[in-house]
Amino acid sequence: MNATVPSATILGVEGLPVRVEVHVGVGLPGFMIVGQPDSTCREARDRVRAALQSSDLVWPPRRVTVNLAPSGTPKMGAGLDLPIAIALLVASEQLPPAAADGIAFVGELGLDGTIRSLPGLVSLADAITAPTLVVPAPCASEAQLVGRHRVHAVTTLAEVVSALRGLAPWPGPPPPAVAPAPQPAPDLCEVRGQHLARFALEVAAAGAHHLLFTGPPGAGKTMLARRLVGLLPPLTPAQALEVTRIHSAAGMMPARGGIMASPPFRSPHHSASAVALVGGGSATVRPGEVSMATNGILFLDEISEFPTTVLDHLRQPLEEGVIRICRAQTNVELPARFLLVAAMNPCRCGYGGAPGGCTCPPSERARAARRLSGPLLDRFDLRIQVGRPEVTDLLGGRPCEPSAAVATRVLAARQRAADRGVTTNARLPSEMLDVLAPLSAPARRLLEHRLRTGSLSARGLHRVRRVALTVADLAGHDGPLGDEHLCAAIEMRIEPMGLAAAS
Amino acid sequence: MTGLVGTAGTAGTLQVATATTAAPGSPATDEVVVAALSGLAAMGPARLCALLGAYSPTQAWAEVLAGRGASHPSLVCALGRNASELARTWARAAAAVDLEEVAQRHSAAGVRLRLLGRPGFPQRLAADPDPPQVLCLAGTDAAGSVPTVAIVGTRACTADGRETAFGLGRDLAAIGVAVVSGLARGIDGAAHAGALQADGGTPPIAVVATGLDVVYPRGHARLWAAVRERGLIMSEAPLGTRPERWRFPARNRLIAGLADVVVVVESHVTGGSLHTVDAALERAVPVLAVPGPVRSPASAGTNALLAERAIPCCGLDDILVALGLEGAVLRRPRPSGRRRPAPAEADGVVYEAVGWSPTSTETVLARTGLSPVTAAAALGRLCADGWIRAEGGWWSRTPEGGPGL
Numbered sequence: 001m002n003a004t005v006p007s008a009t010i011l012g013v014e015g016l017p018v019r020v021e022v023h024v025g026v027g028l029p030g031f032m033i034v035g036q037p038d039s040t041c042r043e044a045r046d047r048v049r050a051a052l053q054s055s056d057l058v059w060p061p062r063r064v065t066v067n068l069a070p071s072g073t074p075k076m077g078a079g080l081d082l083p084i085a086i087a088l089l090v091a092s093e094q095l096p097p098a099a100a101d102g103i104a105f106v107g108e109l110g111l112d113g114t115i116r117s118l119p120g121l122v123s124l125a126d127a128i129t130a131p132t133l134v135v136p137a138p139c140a141s142e143a144q145l146v147g148r149h150r151v152h153a154v155t156t157l158a159e160v161v162s163a164l165r166g167l168a169p170w171p172g173p174p175p176p177a178v179a180p181a182p183q184p185a186p187d188l189c190e191v192r193g194q195h196l197a198r199f200a201l202e203v204a205a206a207g208a209h210h211l212l213f214t215g216p217p218g219a220g221k222t223m224l225a226r227r228l229v230g231l232l233p234p235l236t237p238a239q240a241l242e243v244t245r246i247h248s249a250a251g252m253m254p255a256r257g258g259i260m261a262s263p264p265f266r267s268p269h270h271s272a273s274a275v276a277l278v279g280g281g282s283a284t285v286r287p288g289e290v291s292m293a294t295n296g297i298l299f300l301d302e303i304s305e306f307p308t309t310v311l312d313h314l315r316q317p318l319e320e321g322v323i324r325i326c327r328a329q330t331n332v333e334l335p336a337r338f339l340l341v342a343a344m345n346p347c348r349c350g351y352g353g354a355p356g357g358c359t360c361p362p363s364e365r366a367r368a369a370r371r372l373s374g375p376l377l378d379r380f381d382l383r384i385q386v387g388r389p390e391v392t393d394l395l396g397g398r399p400c401e402p403s404a405a406v407a408t409r410v411l412a413a414r415q416r417a418a419d420r421g422v423t424t425n426a427r428l429p430s431e432m433l434d435v436l437a438p439l440s441a442p443a444r445r446l447l448e449h450r451l452r453t454g455s456l457s458a459r460g461l462h463r464v465r466r467v468a469l470t471v472a473d474l475a476g477h478d479g480p481l482g483d484e485h486l487c488a489a490i491e492m493r494i495e496p497m498g499l500a501a502a503s
Numbered sequence: 504m505t506g507l508v509g510t511a512g513t514a515g516t517l518q519v520a521t522a523t524t525a526a527p528g529s530p531a532t533d534e535v536v537v538a539a540l541s542g543l544a545a546m547g548p549a550r551l552c553a554l555l556g557a558y559s560p561t562q563a564w565a566e567v568l569a570g571r572g573a574s575h576p577s578l579v580c581a582l583g584r585n586a587s588e589l590a591r592t593w594a595r596a597a598a599a600v601d602l603e604e605v606a607q608r609h610s611a612a613g614v615r616l617r618l619l620g621r622p623g624f625p626q627r628l629a630a631d632p633d634p635p636q637v638l639c640l641a642g643t644d645a646a647g648s649v650p651t652v653a654i655v656g657t658r659a660c661t662a663d664g665r666e667t668a669f670g671l672g673r674d675l676a677a678i679g680v681a682v683v684s685g686l687a688r689g690i691d692g693a694a695h696a697g698a699l700q701a702d703g704g705t706p707p708i709a710v711v712a713t714g715l716d717v718v719y720p721r722g723h724a725r726l727w728a729a730v731r732e733r734g735l736i737m738s739e740a741p742l743g744t745r746p747e748r749w750r751f752p753a754r755n756r757l758i759a760g761l762a763d764v765v766v767v768v769e770s771h772v773t774g775g776s777l778h779t780v781d782a783a784l785e786r787a788v789p790v791l792a793v794p795g796p797v798r799s800p801a802s803a804g805t806n807a808l809l810a811e812r813a814i815p816c817c818g819l820d821d822i823l824v825a826l827g828l829e830g831a832v833l834r835r836p837r838p839s840g841r842r843r844p845a846p847a848e849a850d851g852v853v854y855e856a857v858g859w860s861p862t863s864t865e866t867v868l869a870r871t872g873l874s875p876v877t878a879a880a881a882l883g884r885l886c887a888d889g890w891i892r893a894e895g896g897w898w899s900r901t902p903e904g905g906p907g908l
Contacts, residue, residue: 193865193869194865195865195868195869195875196864196865196868196875197865199874199875199876358659359771359800365659385863385864385865385895385896385897386865387863387865387866390866390869446883446887449887455893471876475876482880483880483883484876484877484879484880484883485876486883487876487879487880487882487883487884488875488876488879488880490879490883491864491875491879491882491883492879494895494896495895495896
């Protein structure tokens with residue numbers, strides 16, 4: 001006797017539809033799973049057997065073969081436990097043949113027959129075409145985000161069986177997903193002084209330019225970086241769903257579920273491994289920090305303490321907005337479009353910013369300068385030196401602008417960029433610069449002078465022009481870029497540590 | 504030599520036997536031997552002096568090689584408690600040295616070896632209280648009667664310090680003074696670069712702590728070659744000697760010993776250039792210090808020197824007075840008198856906010872209250888017109904009349 005139940009498995013952040021086929025036939029009693037199950041998936045046999053027996057159902061003493069189609073791709077995790085159990089019940093005639101028609105199942109079984117949650121429900125639900133979906137109760141809110149299915153949230157196998165036999169109604173619909181009340185992001189008005197750094201945050205938020213803060217300990221680099229989230233425009237529905245999918249696939253959904261409507265802020269510690277940062281893993285491909293920060297901010301505090309090999313993994317995602325992870329069995333592309341914000345001390349003593357202020361030996365400073373590879377350093381359009389705030393600023397001083405006011409300007413600047421047909425200025429292709437961001441005569445002279453004296457490299461030229469465009473957008477400036485916009489852009493792109501100048 | 508015969512059979516003693524029999528007692532060999540001795544690990548000037556006080560050079564080499572470098576009674580007190588340890592270190596180092604190869608290497612490189620007390624040894628250093636036993640010289644021999652000024656300072660200097668050292672080096676060379684320095688990073692290198700820039704200037708003198716073929720720091724290879732080509736470069740250590748920590752203070756005493764006047768341009772509180780100052784004070788060489796901003800750590804050492812009655816150096820004239828040359832200057836460089844346009848009115852506010860010591864953009868914004876875009880534009884214009892200069896995100900005013908003092 002045969003039975004087939006639709007389900008899905010996860011690969012990276014993408015759901016993959018799976019048909020669970022069970023054949024109960026004549027032969028020595030046995031149970032076999034084929035179709036590239038991973039080790040967790042293979043162990044389904046023992047969980048399903050125990051769950052059936054705990055739920056007063058019969059484990060058929062026959063030859064049972066489970067095929068997970070398509071059989072060419074690997075299946076991961078325990079989410080196929082429930083569909084295997086249901087297909088087995090249908091095939092062994094413990095459920096009527098048509099009972100499970102048009103119903104897809106996802107869920108992990110406990111030995112006592114409880115149904116447990118699993119990560120990635122958003123992507124799994126998205127991959128399922130059946131009109132009805134049975135999911136573990138804790139994941140119901142994630143499954144409902146897709147919005148195509150009738151979702152039944154269940155807690156035990158017995159409950160599912162009695163509902164399928166028509167003996168009991170399906171449990172009541174789960175309470176509608178409530179987005180967790182967004183935690184108020186720290187506000188920019190708490191930062192005293194730091195006018196240039198505040199402006200850099202505004203430019204970074206408006207143009208999605210990657211930002212590097214250098215400065216002595218206690219200057220407020222981390223405090224500033226954490227306030228960037230509050231300046232970003234709210235996510236569009238499509239972006240929010242993407243963020244939620246990635247967090248769901250990584251098993252990092254907030255406790256109460258619901259769609260994640262605010263931009264994510266990820267700040268991995270500098271002991272993070274390369275796989276933790278970019279994603280991967282040997283058995284299952286789990287999204288890394290770069291993917292979790294998609295449509296939000298990846299904050300690398302003390303970036304110079306990250307191993308250089310780990311940091312250089314960031315180059316592909318920074319350039320292309322995706323990370324492609326290739327393993328022997330799998331080949332996964334994960335989204336990784338994030339705004340990179342980093343902070344570092346200029347050298348080991350921390351005071352290398354001001355000329356002559358560093359007490360490190362030259363070799364130490366040279367080592368500190370080598371910690372960030374040139375190509376990575378080049379990705380930072382904004383490189384700001386943050387000094388200790390002035391005492392007068394700390395105690396009183398002028399009241400500072402709140403995040404909301406800055407966010408309004410940021411939104412307006414993004415709108416101007418969108419009107420030009422680009423998502424953000426940082427992604428403006430170089431060949432479009434002359435069309436969309438022409439230079440005024442003084443600006444052209446300024447660039448010529450800077451290029452000739454070597455204080456601006458050809459590589460930096462395009463990046464400076466993009467930043468200048470964002471500066472002009474923020475000021476509501478129309479027409480060719482002025483020299484003041486370029487000056488501000490150049491001013492915010494200093495070489496960290498004037499090491500090149502050491503003679 | 505009887506001791507040698509007794510221990511004959513090891514490779515080391517055979518080598519010495521060849522060296523000594525090839526040219527027994529010839530002056531050339533003495534110089535090579537002393538140079539080789541001074542290149543050994545842990546062979547400081549005082550130890551070498553004590554060793555050569557007890558033995559002739561050839562004997563000293565044989566004793567060192569045999570591991571008895573510390574056994575002479577007069578050496579025991581000079582070497583202290585770890586004498587036997589030192590003797591083993593020297594013997595190990597000496598066993599790896601082939602004296603013939605040392606001699607060939609120096610002659611092939613055109614490096615002259617001069618022994619203390621023999622003709623050709625620089626007179627000033629011969630009269631020094633703590634003279635080097637041997638010198639490796641390359642380049643042109645400086646004329647004996649040229650006044651000399653040492654310009655020293657920190658390796659981690661500010662742009663202002665670098666320009667000051669550069670300007671002083673250039674102007675001193677232009678009026679016929681030989682600039683002495685150590686070819687180190689920062690102030691030293693800038694002083695030499697300045698001295699080389701003066702057209703027809705007096706050739707500079709460099710005293711280095713490594714072998715003359717071991718360029719340290721490596722980034723100074725071009726400057727190193729230029730000094731060797733147009734001036735004089737010397738070292739106490741033979742070719743091939745790697746930089747070792749203790750050789751730098753020893754080198755600094757030679758800089759002090761060669762100079763009529765020592766000028767410290769910038770120094771941290773615990774700077775290596777303070778070794779040079781100490782050595783100069785021991786030799787009664789006048790010490791001048793360039794005053795710096797009180798908030799600049801790179802000037803903390805020099806300002807402290809001034810508080811301890813070092814002579815302030817605010818320009819070329821102060822050095823000339825210290826040299827006793829104020830009336831006798833031959834070629835006085837004319838002040839360039841370059842005029843610049845005054846900063847535009849709006850930019851004047853920003854110019855006022857930029858101090859003489861490095862000022863961050865943040866400070867400029869806080870002082871002026873301007874928006875970042877306006878201030879950046881003004882800073883850019885001031886920088887382009889030469890009123891201020893940028894160094895790694897910090898701004899400072901440029902001295903009127905061009906770089907230097």
